Amino acid sequence: MEFPRGVEVIVSALIVSPDDEVLLIRQPKWGDLWTPPGGHVEPGEKLAAAALREAEEETGLAELTLERLVHWGELIDPDGRTRPVHFVFFDFVLRARDKALRLDASEVAEARWVPFGELARYEIAEDFRVSIEKYLRSLTGRSSDDAVGE
Template identity: 80%
Template sequence: MDFPRGVEVIVSALIVSPDEEVLLIRQPKWGDLWTPPGGHVEPGETLAEAAWREAVEETGLELAPDGLVRWGEIIDPDGRSRPVHFVFFDFAFRARGKALDLDTSEVSEACWVPFGELARYEIEPDFQASIERYLGALTG
């Protein structure tokens, strides 16, 4: 198998609004699936800093950190757009508002989804597991 960049470290930001909604976005690299904002870790950044930076760059939101939710691996030799082996870290953040200023070069669509309506969205399975874990901790 040819993985062009080898193993890649990525981060995601599970963002919850003041109205208890989760922000979901669509990015061309994930096809039609919904995901939280996120991306690669830059040299010199901590994982949490990278998640915060990626979220702010993609959404324009003011965010407060709420901790690490989950980590794991995605190994997909067929790839959505290329073969991948990701080691991922999903962090939670609280948004101070809901007004989005999307980076349209990265994000094709975004929406705030009430907790009870998340099942209506086709969310990338690994991100879905992180969202469920986080919401379970909030409500459980």
């Protein structure tokens, strides 16, 4: 199996609305799975700055506030990808001031603001689901398996 770019550093943005909903998107590169917005870190770019940039580029949300890093890890050829990959990823929580989306149609096929209690209805890429679970657990101090599903 050939990995065309070697190890790739990526970031994702768990964007939380003022109504405590999470923004999920579908991108062609992830097939039918739902993910948060995100993408590659550019050379010389800091991780948090990359998360903010990717979120703004893909969603059009202009007033995002960085809350924290929620999860990091490594993905080697995950399910749902259209090509072999080896990612080192960093998932950040961002707060949106409003919910007015202006999607980049070249990157995002569909987007939805999803209430925490409805996340189990969505087929979310595995490591992104873990990030959402960690975020919800940090809010409530309880397991969020019921909210996100297995």
